Amino acid sequence: MKATILTIGTEILFGSIVNTNAVFLSRRLNELGVDVLRHVTVGDNRGRLLKALGQAYEDCDIVISTGGLGPTEDDLTKETISEFFGRKLQEHPEELEIIRNWFESQGRVMAQNNVKQAWFPEGSEILPNPNGTAPGFYLTDGKRHIYVLPGPPRENVPMFDDHVAPRLSAHEDGYLFYKIIRTTGIGESDLETRLIDLIDGQTDPTIATYAKPFECTFRVASKRPTLKEAQDAVEECMVRIRAIVGDFIYSEDNKDLLEIVMEKLKEKGIKIACAESMTGGMFAKMITDVPGASKVFSRGIVTYSNEAKMSELYVKPETLEKYGAISPQTAEEMVRGLSINSGCRICVAVTGNAGPDADEGKPVGQFFVGLMSGSEVTVKEFRASRNNRNYIREFACYQMVKMVHNALRGID
Amino acid sequence: MKATILTIGTEILFGSIVNTNAVFLSRRLNELGVDVLRHVTVGDNRGRLLKALGQAYEDCDIVISTGGLGPTEDDLTKETISEFFGRKLQEHPEELEIIRNWFESQGRVMAQNNVKQAWFPEGSEILPNPNGTAPGFYLTDGKRHIYVLPGPPRENVPMFDDHVAPRLSAHEDGYLFYKIIRTTGIGESDLETRLIDLIDGQTDPTIATYAKPFECTFRVASKRPTLKEAQDAVEECMVRIRAIVGDFIYSEDNKDLLEIVMEKLKEKGIKIACAESMTGGMFAKMITDVPGASKVFSRGIVTYSNEAKMSELYVKPETLEKYGAISPQTAEEMVRGLSINSGCRICVAVTGNAGPDADEGKPVGQFFVGLMSGSEVTVKEFRASRNNRNYIREFACYQMVKMVHNALRGID
Numbered sequence: 156m157k158a159t160i161l162t163i164g165t166e167i168l169f170g171s172i173v174n175t176n177a178v179f180l181s182r183r184l185n186e187l188g189v190d191v192l193r194h195v196t197v198g199d200n201r202g203r204l205l206k207a208l209g210q211a212y213e214d215c216d217i218v219i220s221t222g223g224l225g226p227t228e229d230d231l232t233k234e235t236i237s238e239f240f241g242r243k244l245q246e247h248p249e250e251l252e253i254i255r256n257w258f259e260s261q262g263r264v265m266a267q268n269n270v271k272q273a274w275f276p277e278g279s280e281i282l283p284n285p286n287g288t289a290p291g292f293y294l295t296d297g298k299r300h301i302y303v304l305p306g307p308p309r310e311n312v313p314m315f316d317d318h319v320a321p322r323l324s325a326h327e328d329g330y331l332f333y334k335i336i337r338t339t340g341i342g343e344s345d346l347e348t349r350l351i352d353l354i355d356g357q358t359d360p361t362i363a364t365y366a367k368p369f370e371c372t373f374r375v376a377s378k379r380p381t382l383k384e385a386q387d388a389v390e391e392c393m394v395r396i397r398a399i400v401g402d403f404i405y406s407e408d409n410k411d412l413l414e415i416v417m418e419k420l421k422e423k424g425i426k427i428a429c430a431e432s433m434t435g436g437m438f439a440k441m442i443t444d445v446p447g448a449s450k451v452f453s454r455g456i457v458t459y460s461n462e463a464k465m466s467e468l469y470v471k472p473e474t475l476e477k478y479g480a481i482s483p484q485t486a487e488e489m490v491r492g493l494s495i496n497s498g499c500r501i502c503v504a505v506t507g508n509a510g511p512d513a514d515e516g517k518p519v520g521q522f523f524v525g526l527m528s529g530s531e532v533t534v535k536e537f538r539a540s541r542n543n544r545n546y547i548r549e550f551a552c553y554q555m556v557k558m559v560h561n562a563l564r565g566i567d
Numbered sequence: 568m569k570a571t572i573l574t575i576g577t578e579i580l581f582g583s584i585v586n587t588n589a590v591f592l593s594r595r596l597n598e599l600g601v602d603v604l605r606h607v608t609v610g611d612n613r614g615r616l617l618k619a620l621g622q623a624y625e626d627c628d629i630v631i632s633t634g635g636l637g638p639t640e641d642d643l644t645k646e647t648i649s650e651f652f653g654r655k656l657q658e659h660p661e662e663l664e665i666i667r668n669w670f671e672s673q674g675r676v677m678a679q680n681n682v683k684q685a686w687f688p689e690g691s692e693i694l695p696n697p698n699g700t701a702p703g704f705y706l707t708d709g710k711r712h713i714y715v716l717p718g719p720p721r722e723n724v725p726m727f728d729d730h731v732a733p734r735l736s737a738h739e740d741g742y743l744f745y746k747i748i749r750t751t752g753i754g755e756s757d758l759e760t761r762l763i764d765l766i767d768g769q770t771d772p773t774i775a776t777y778a779k780p781f782e783c784t785f786r787v788a789s790k791r792p793t794l795k796e797a798q799d800a801v802e803e804c805m806v807r808i809r810a811i812v813g814d815f816i817y818s819e820d821n822k823d824l825l826e827i828v829m830e831k832l833k834e835k836g837i838k839i840a841c842a843e844s845m846t847g848g849m850f851a852k853m854i855t856d857v858p859g860a861s862k863v864f865s866r867g868i869v870t871y872s873n874e875a876k877m878s879e880l881y882v883k884p885e886t887l888e889k890y891g892a893i894s895p896q897t898a899e900e901m902v903r904g905l906s907i908n909s910g911c912r913i914c915v916a917v918t919g920n921a922g923p924d925a926d927e928g929k930p931v932g933q934f935f936v937g938l939m940s941g942s943e944v945t946v947k948e949f950r951a952s953r954n955n956r957n958y959i960r961e962f963a964c965y966q967m968v969k970m971v972h973n974a975l976r977g978i979d
Contacts, residue, residue: 168603170593171777173585177608181582191580192615194608196589203604203626210622214615309955365583435855436848439869443847446923446956448871454879455869457851463866466908467879496878511858543721544858 156189156323159211163223163232164306165198175308176221183315187323188331188376189217199223204235212299219319222306224289226268233274236303240294242276250281254288282318286310293322332385333376334393335409338400339557343371349399353392360392369553370412405560413441413556419563420451420501427559428497429455430468430489430504432480433522438505438552453497458489468492468504479515481508483523483534490525490532501562502527503555507537509547522551528562568601568735571623575635575644576718577610587720588633595727598786599735600743601629611635616647624711631731634718636701638680645686648715652706654688662693666700694730698722705734744797745788746805747821750812751969755783761811765804772804781965782824817972825853825968831975832863832913839971840909841867842880842901842916844892845934850917850964865909870901880904880916891927893920895935895946902937902944913974914939915967919949921959934963940974 160180166172177194184191192215197203211218223232237244251273258265275281275292282291282304289305291314302319304311324331338346347354347364350373354362360377375396377388397404406415420427429438439455442448456467461480464470469492470485478484489504507522508514520539525532537554539547572592578584589606596603604627609615623630635644649656663685670677687693687704694703694716701717703726714731716723736743750758759766759776762785766774772789787808789800809816818827832839841850851867854860868879873892876882881904882897890896901916919934920926932951937944949966951959 162606167589168593168606169597169777170590170595170603171779173587173590174606175585177579178582178585181580183582185581191582192610192612193619194574194580194586194606196606197604200604206622206625207605210618213618365581367583431848431851434852435860435864436843436851436867436869437855439848440846440852443849443869443871444957448847452847453872454875455848455867455871456879457848457855457867457869459855459861459867460865463909467866467868497875545856 156217157192157215158184158189158217158219159193159195159207159215160184160191161207161211161218161220162194162196163199163204163220164196165229167196168198176306176311179308179312180219180221180315183320184219184323186333186335186374187320188333188378189323199229199231201231201235201238204232205239208236208239208301216298216300217323218299218301219304219315220301221304221311224272224291224303224305226266226271226288230271232303233271233276236294236301237276240276240296240299240301242278242294244274245277246270247273247275247281250275250290253283253290257288282314284310284314286313291318293319329378329380330382330385331376331378332382332389333374334389334407336373336375336393336396336404337367337406337409337411338371338373338403339405339412339560341371341400341403346371346373346400346403350396353395353399357392360388362392362396369550372409412553412560413445416556416560416563417442417445417448417451419560421447423563423566425451425501425563425566426453426497426499427451427501427503428453428493428499429502429555430493431455431457432459432464432489432504432506433509434505434548434551434555435459437548438503438555441552441556453499456493456496464489467496469495479517481506481515481517481521481523483525483536486523486525486534487532490527490534494527500529500566501559503559505551505555507547507551509544509551510542511544520547522547522554524551524554524558526555526558526562528566533558533562568629569604569627570596570601570629570631571605571607571619571627572596572603573619573623573630573632574606574608575611575616575632576608577641579608580610588718588723591720591724592631592633592727595732596631596735598745598747599732600745600788600790601735611641611643613643613647613650616644617651620648620651620713628710628712629735630711630713631716631727632713633716633723636684636703636715636717638678638683638700642683644715645683645688648706648713649688652688652708652711652713654690654706656686657689658682659685659687659693662687662702665695665702669700694726696722696726698725703730705731741790741792742794742797743788743790744794744801745786746801746819748785748787748805748808748816749779749818749821749823750783750785750815751817751824751972753783753812753815758783758785758812758815762808765807765811769804772800774804774808781962784821824965824972825857828968828972828975829854829857829860829863831972833859835975835978837863837913837975837978838865838909838911839863839913839915840865840905840911841914841967842905843867843869844871844876844901844916844918845921846917846960846963846967847871849960850915850967853964853968865911868905868908876901879908881907891929893918893927893929893933893935895937895948898935898937898946899944902939902946906939912941912978913971915971917963917967919959919963921956921963922954923956932959934959934966936963936966936970938967938970938974940978945970945974 510519
């Protein structure tokens with residue numbers, strides 16, 4: 156299967172918003188084994204939308220569109236797609252009822268122009284939208300398929316997962332089942348080398364590795380006449396994979412390392428605190444991005460200046476003078492000070508140089524992470540490979556998460 | 568002028584990276600008065616690239632492409648564009664010398680395949696790239712124009728500003744000059760109402776307002792036979808604008824509020840510290856995103872738990888019990904505690920509910936910012952209009968920046 160992702164929205168052409176829909180859909184489609192050949196964004200413009208559809212079906216069988224399903228006159232996605240497929244728009248009274256009820260549930264009255272949101276091209280299958288007023292739809296003439304989704308990610312993400320992904324699997328003869336496996340502590344080429352016999356030796360299940368920032372991910376996919384058979388084939392392959400690289404696997408269902416860490420902290424009832432120099436609050440922000448972080452996160456201390464390191468974390472002036480702020484000694488004293496203040500079971504601290512220039516003679520990208528689990532302190536040195544401030548800071552946060560993850564492995 | 572933004576890169580079709588180039592280019596092109604009709608992303612694929620070019624010139628006169636200029640075989644942007652325009656590729660010895668020198672300056676030896684980066688279609692104008700190995704180029708057949716830029720933003724952003732923007736202005740008969748004016752404390756419709764006579768009454772300069780997150784921006788643009796005339800026309804118009812909405816303007820050259828605040832802090836030699844509850848480190852992270860933040864930022868304290876608010880910031884247990892953590896009283900005690908710890912001239916603190924659920928009976932989106940400038944404390948209450956965790960946290964950070972900005976106005 157080959158797909159074009161079609162985004163409809165003038166605000167993207169103005170650069171007012173980032174096209175995150177295309178990122179999400181690309182990832183999911185690739186995971187499902189669909190080749191994404193093209194992203195196209197056009198405004199709410201009939202002519203350009205018709206052209207984009209025409210070109211998409213020259214080499215793709217699937218179009219996934221997002222946006223332009225609003226109630227205003229600007230929004231002409233449905234009209235244009237109907238025209239392209241030579242279908243009429245029909246009102247669906249039961250959908251109108253759902254939209255009316257949705258407004259009521261929000262304590263609002265439905266405006267007349269929302270009626271338009273209950274009109275769909277003849278022969279459409281409606282894709283329900285419990286998170287907004289615009290339902291999506293699926294339309295096909297047997298050869299060309301289109302999935303039409305609303306623009307807001309909180310509406311189209313669940314719609315894709317609940318209603319598009321299952322239908323895409325059904326386009327194929329047979330059922331596709333796959334798992335996304337996430338690893339840490341092993342590079343892409345090393346991973347590939349270890350799995351090479353499995354990768355080369357079989358056509359189903361297939362194993363494909365992907366490099367993500369700082370870590371490696373791979374997909375194990377099988378297509379079989381029944382879902383059960385596909386699942387069994389993937390599981391059988393996983394048994395062999397776990398025997399080879401099981402130590403590096405931290406998730407078999409595509410969760411990221413921070414998610415796993417936050418879940419384990421909650422599960423084990425462990426509190427965490429952080430002290431940051433070079434990352435300047437980025438680690439605390441990442442943790443508190445997760446709703447419910449307050450259950451496990453006690454505090455973060457951003458000690459950007461040496462004075463702050465001394466007064467907030469009791470780093471000794473002699474240590475700063477003798478070894479500098481960017482040193483394993485300072486990292487250790489930071490994490491010990493944090494532990495005294497917070498009383499948390501796990502404390503993590505970072506100090507380093509995010510650039511752009513050398514600092515205290517320490518090269519850009521060098522940093523030290525101190526981790527304290529109970530009374531045990533570990534300090535590790537790292538060096539980011541790129542001279543890019545944001546990259547270095549994200550890399551440091553990733554290493555902090557990884558060290559917390561390792562520490563959690565040792566705690567029952 | 569009408570443009571298609573063409574992104575070339577398989578990694579975008581995999582969803583591995585976000586197409587920030589399209590966002591940047593869209594903004595800049597719109598500011599320059601160029602209509603962006605379409606974004607298209609294709610992989611490193613000759614056929615699809617040729618099709619995309621063909622379709623772009625059906626309704627556009629300009630294509631701006633990014634990506635695919637690397638030294639490997641995958642990168643076939645130049646070959647394909649040469650083919651499309653019917654030109655041959657020619658080696659530019661002086662460019663080869665520049666690339667070789669660039670490698671030397673990095674302490675590396677140029678590989679043989681980098682020679683390819685010094686080949687350009689006949690008749691190209693080279694666009695220099697001081698930030699990488701791949702120069703860009705501009706090619707036209709008189710009717711169709713293409714600007715070909717490398718993929719990495721730190722290479723293509725300066726290339727666009729230094730070499731593409733001036734050429735785009737020259738495409739037009741006459742010179743375009745514009746200013747982007749940023750305001751705070753006034754909504755888009757209010758701004759438009761106040762400027763309506765100026766907006767409606769003239770065709771040049773033109774005034775267009777844009778709503779950005781949390782604030783309003785407008786562009787004043789003039790196209791005249793000489794650059795000087797265009798600049799004078801814009802300045803004349805600005806005199807009238809300043810008389811009407813001058814109080815709300817904080818930047819006349821498109822700098823954002825945080826940038827202005829950081830500059831003023833540096834200029835005045837003022838140190839700042841922050842204490843965050845709901846924003847969980849986001850404010851500290853924003854500040855430390857700016858290189859050189861260490862000159863003005865002393866520390867940030869992320870007190871997520873009540874214990875942390877008490878032990879790190881001396882918030883009284885009675886205050887938390889009587890008024891709750893989400894209260895003006897707690898915000899005030901947080902900022903006073905921070906001031907004691909940090910000794911900074913400006914301290915800012917926030918406490919609130921970022922959702923997803925009501926907390927202590929305080930609604931989602933409610934928050935309090937405490938600001939201490941010298942010995943003077945101000946506490947303000949805010950309520951974000953959307954129930955979206957990230958939006959609420961960003962809105963809170965914006966209000967913190969705004970209050971610091973106001974405080975700086977009162978300090979000589």
